[in-house]
Amino acid sequence: MEKQTLSFQAEVKQLLHLVTHSLYSNKEIFLRELVSNASDACDKLRFEALNDASLFEDQPNLEIRIGFDKEARRIIISDNGIGLSAQEAIDHLGTIAKSGTKEFMAKLDGDKARDANLIGQFGVGFYSGYIVADRITVESRRAGLAATEGVRWSSEGTGDFEVETITRERRGTDIILHLREGEDEFLATWKLKSIVGKYSDHISLPVLMRKESWDAEKGENVVSDDWEPVNKAAAIWTRSKSDITDAEYKAFYEQLTYDTTAPLAYTHNRVEGRTEYTQLLYIPAKAPFDLWNRDKRGGVKLYVKRVFIMDDAEALMPVYLRFVKGVIDSADLPLNVSRELLQESRDVKAIREGSTKRVLSMLESLADHEDAAEKAKYADFWKQFGAVLKEGIGEDHANQERLAKLLRFASTQADEGVSFADYVSRMKEGQEAIYYITAETLAAAKNSPQLEIFKKKGIEVLLFTDRVDEWMLSHLYEFEGKSLQSVAKGAVDLGTLQDEEEKKQAEAAAESFKPTLDRLKAALASRAKDVRVTTRLVDSPACLVVEEGDMSGHLARLLKQAGQSAPNSQPVLEVNAEHALVKKLAALPEGAAQFDDLAQVLFDNALLAEGGQLEDPAAHVKRIQALILG
Numbered sequence: 001m002e003k004q005t006l007s008f009q010a011e012v013k014q015l016l017h018l019v020t021h022s023l024y025s026n027k028e029i030f031l032r033e034l035v036s037n038a039s040d041a042c043d044k045l046r047f048e049a050l051n052d053a054s055l056f057e058d059q060p061n062l063e064i065r066i067g068f069d070k071e072a073r074r075i076i077i078s079d080n081g082i083g084l085s086a087q088e089a090i091d092h093l094g095t096i097a098k099s100g101t102k103e104f105m106a107k108l109d110g111d112k113a114r115d116a117n118l119i120g121q122f123g124v125g126f127y128s129g130y131i132v133a134d135r136i137t138v139e140s141r142r143a144g145l146a147a148t149e150g151v152r153w154s155s156e157g158t159g160d161f162e163v164e165t166i167t168r169e170r171r172g173t174d175i176i177l178h179l180r181e182g183e184d185e186f187l188a189t190w191k192l193k194s195i196v197g198k199y200s201d202h203i204s205l206p207v208l209m210r211k212e213s214w215d216a217e218k219g220e221n222v223v224s225d226d227w228e229p230v231n232k233a234a235a236i237w238t239r240s241k242s243d244i245t246d247a248e249y250k251a252f253y254e255q256l257t258y259d260t261t262a263p264l265a266y267t268h269n270r271v272e273g274r275t276e277y278t279q280l281l282y283i284p285a286k287a288p289f290d291l292w293n294r295d296k297r298g299g300v301k302l303y304v305k306r307v308f309i310m311d312d313a314e315a316l317m318p319v320y321l322r323f324v325k326g327v328i329d330s331a332d333l334p335l336n337v338s339r340e341l342l343q344e345s346r347d348v349k350a351i352r353e354g355s356t357k358r359v360l361s362m363l364e365s366l367a368d369h370e371d372a373a374e375k376a377k378y379a380d381f382w383k384q385f386g387a388v389l390k391e392g393i394g395e396d397h398a399n400q401e402r403l404a405k406l407l408r409f410a411s412t413q414a415d416e417g418v419s420f421a422d423y424v425s426r427m428k429e430g431q432e433a434i435y436y437i438t439a440e441t442l443a444a445a446k447n448s449p450q451l452e453i454f455k456k457k458g459i460e461v462l463l464f465t466d467r468v469d470e471w472m473l474s475h476l477y478e479f480e481g482k483s484l485q486s487v488a489k490g491a492v493d494l495g496t497l498q499d500e501e502e503k504k505q506a507e508a509a510a511e512s513f514k515p516t517l518d519r520l521k522a523a524l525a526s527r528a529k530d531v532r533v534t535t536r537l538v539d540s541p542a543c544l545v546v547e548e549g550d551m552s553g554h555l556a557r558l559l560k561q562a563g564q565s566a567p568n569s570q571p572v573l574e575v576n577a578e579h580a581l582v583k584k585l586a587a588l589p590e591g592a593a594q595f596d597d598l599a600q601v602l603f604d605n606a607l608l609a610e611g612g613q614l615e616d617p618a619a620h621v622k623r624i625q626a627l628i629l630g
Contacts, residue, residue, distance in 0.1 A: 001086055003164035008155075027183075030132055031066075031192065032199035033125035034077045034175055036307045038064045039203050041081025041173060045143055048082065055082075055143040057171055065208045065227065066196070070187045073179045075133075080172035084140040086151040090163055093126065093138060093153050126175075130157045132186060133177035139166065140173040189221070193230045199308040202235035235306045237280040237327050241268050253282050256301070257325050261285045264377045266326075267362050275350040281326035281359060283366075287384040291323060300355070303329040316352050320392035321359055323385050328355065353398075360402050363389075367406055367419075379417055382408045387466045394475035404479055410442055410463040412451065418462065420479040426460055433485040434478075436462040438469055438554045440611045449540035449609050450487045456538050457494070461487055470555040488610070490548040492536040506535045509577045516586040517575075523599040524573060534574030541579040542606045544571040554611065573603055597623045 042062040049055045065078040084092065129136045134156060141150035150168025155161035185191055189212045196207050208227040215222040236244060236252045253263050263282040270278045281300065299322070302313035306329060316328055333347055366378040382389075392403045404420060411418040413426070423434055435454060439445035445463035454461050464473070477484060510517075510533040520531040529547070537543060546552055550569045575582050585602070588595045604620045607613075614620050 001163075001165040003162055005160050005162050006090065007160055027131050028186075028195045029199075030128040030177075031077070031186075031195045032307065033128040035064060035066070035196065035200045035203065035207060037125050038077060038079035038081065038173070038175075039200075039205055039307070041079050041083070042205055043081075045080075045082040048143070052144070057143065059171065063206050063208055064203075066192055066230075067210060068187050068189075068192065073184065073187065075177045075179065075186060075192075077175045077177075078172065080170065081143075083142040083145075083171045083173055084138070084151060084153075085142040085145060085149065086163065086165055088142065089138065089140065089151045089153045093155075093161065127157070129175065129177050132179055132183040134180045135178040137176040137178070138173060139168060139176070141168040141171050143171045145171075189223070196230050201231045202233075202238075202303065202306045202308070203231060204233060204235070204238075204306060206233050207231040235303075235329070237268065237278050237329055238306065244268070249280075252280075253325070256327070257282075257284070259284060259286070259325075263325075264381055265362050265366055267358050269358060271354055275347045275354075276331040277351055277354075278329045279326065279355055279358060281324055281355065281362070283359075283362060283381060284323060284325060285380065285384070287323065291385070291388060300324065300326045300328050302333075303327060304333055305329070305331065309333075315348050317355055317359075318352065318392065318396055320388055320390075320395050321356065323388060324359055356396065356399060360399060360406070363406055364402070379408075382417075387468050390466065390468045390472045393472045397475075400476070404476060409436075410445070410465065412446070412455065412461045412463065415442065423460060423462060424480060424482060427482075428457075428459055431459065432482070434462065434482050435459060435485055435487050436464055436473075437487050438464045438473070438552060440554065440557075441465055444611045447609075448488070449537055449543040449606070450545065452538035452540060453492060453494070453536045454487060459494075467558060470552065470558060486552065487536070488543075488545050488552060489550070490545070491532075492534075506533065509533050513575075513577045513586065516582075519590075519595065520573070520575070520585075520599050520602075523596045524603055527570065527603055528573045529570040530572045532572065532574055533577050536574065537576040537579070539579075540576060540609070541581040542573055542575045542602050544603075544606045544610055544612075545574055546571050557612065573606060575602070594627070597626060601627065 042064070045055060046062065059080045062080060065076075067076045067078070068074065069076075136155060136157070138153040139150065140153075141147070147169050148165070148167050150166040151163060152166045153161060153163050179186065189209060193209065196209075200207060206229040209230050211224045211226045211228050212221045213224065214220075236248060249266055249268070250262050253266065254260060262285065264285050266280070266282045268278075268280045270276075279300075299312040299314040299317045301311055302309045302316060313328065317324055328351060330347075330351065333345075333351075363378070363381070366374060366381065369375050369378075386408060389403065389406060393400055393407075396403065407420065408416065409418050410416055411423065420434065427434075437445050437448055437450060439448060442463060442465050445465055451461055464470075473484065473486075513533050517531050517533070521528070524531060534543065536545075546569065551567055556567070556569075577583075577586075581598075581602070585595065585598050588598070601620070601623050604614055604623075
């Protein structure tokens with residue numbers, strides 16, 4: 001066939017402009033695409049040769065070669081795969097987004113389709129070469145055709161392409177990129193090696209480049225005629241688990257994350273079915289410095305058929321598991337046309353759900369392990385990542401129950417490591433609720449006046465001190481049928497844990513103390529929603545609580561610290577009628593000047609005891625000084 005000039009079968013000018021300027025976020029992706037296509041071509045040859053071994057001709061070893069010519073400003077990507085006939089070059093390279101691999105797959109059915117699952121299905125990857133090249137020449141010969149039936153295809157990507165028959169001894173394809181001005185950075189061995197290492201390191205075929213060594217006399221690197229592999233050509237996650245040692249798993253983790261500390265745990269699985277993928281996931285031992293930056297891109301590395309696609313595949317792992325590191329390699333995923341962005345689909349959702357459950361199973365194995373050393377690993381994990389895991393209670397309702405079992409807290413009986421299950425197992429007979437308190441620090445929670453009645457009766461109370469706890473509690477209402485109840489909200493009702501005599505005494509005290517309560521309500525009208533006799537205090541004179549359904553004082557303070565507005569709701573002041581200070585207050589005559597000051601001091605002290613801040617500290621100091629002076 002003599003040289004012909006043909007037109008692309010699409011509005012190629014606009015589409016190529018889109019490919020070269022919009023679809024790809026960085027230029028170096030062109031090499032990933034072309035190496036991936038070369039790998040696909042070799043995989044196709046290997047598959048077709050199962051029925052016709054003569055297709056291998058005299059080249060049984062499949063490989064990809066990358067070379068460059070500085071003088072001519074060209075990069076050449078070669079493979080000895082299936083190759084193209086003249087008609088295939090016209091059909092496959094003459095139409096944007098027409099994928100020869102996709103057509104090849106369409107011809108397979110049943111078992112053959114499963115056997116060929118390594119063969120890619122990509123469309124516009126070839127045209128990514130125009131990111132750096134102003135002309136692309138393709139020289140190819142299909143396996144099984146005569147040497148005289150080779151083909152040369154060439155185009156500047158401006159609407160037309162030229163095609164002609166050539167003599168070509170070698171089967172396979174050479175893609176020759178004639179670089180644009182300003183793209184000389186790619187005419188360097190180190191640059192091309194680094195791109196292969198980043199994107200194509202785990203392709204199963206060897207990717208070869210000429211050896212380069214330093215020539216002291218010339219004062220420059222000299223390229224030899226010998227070729228050497230520049231990729232590892234072995235993806236650890238594609239190997240059988242029984243063939244991989246613990247040391248190899250840990251070495252891969254270090255290579256993947258640059259973290260020299262061994263991971264706490266890892267899981268390696270191949271998932272088959274409608275959605276096929278392999279996952280190798282790790283739980284790090286140490287939290288990164290930017291763990292709490294939710295805007296930071298996070299996620300696992302995504303590969304499609306061992307071709308690296310992206311570093312942070314956020315769509316494949318929920319945000320609350322952003323500390324998980326690892327690799328997910330899918331048989332096929334719905335990427336956009338540039339293969340850089342995941343498109344939400346049933347497959348993506350299935351991988352995300354499957355990976356989430358696998359990570360939770362890994363954490364459950366650590367948490368429930370009978371071996372003390374393994375169980376200690378979960379305690380280490382919780383110190384590093386526990387607060388982040390709590391985010392999942394509100395974000396992942398499907399796994400909320402599993403997550404709740406993994407939570408650990410401090411309590412009035414232990415400073416750390418208390419699970420909901422531990423708490424429930426220690427509940428008093430007749431106790432209906434799981435009691436908790438939120439505070440800024442562990443010390444503030446432990447010494448809160450609201451705990452006094454619970455300490456007196458030996459009732460355990462969980463101490464929540466992480467900033468995320470208030471948000472978590474807005475989504476978690478119960479555990480295994482036991483409701484969660486704040487000791488700082490509403491009136492204390494201990495049910496059968498409080499005997500009848502105590503209830504009668506409380507009612508009698510409230511009745512006899514009513515005149516003083518009325519005076520306190522008047523004195524604190526601008527600060528307290530109500531004043532009532534408490535049943536929760538033993539040693540303290542007063543405490544602040546909020547009504548059921550109102551925002552806690554701790555949460556209101558957190559919102560203000562974050563620069564957000566909080567509802568302007570007033571607390572309830574509860575007073576201990578048996579306390580000496582309160583009795584002194586009740587004994588002051590009607591109209592006594594000291595009453596209002598003492599009432600304000602009582603309120604301020606209660607506010608400070610729960611970790612709040614005074615709006616007017618100077619006024620509080622003056623009142624204290626006046627009371628001291630008498």
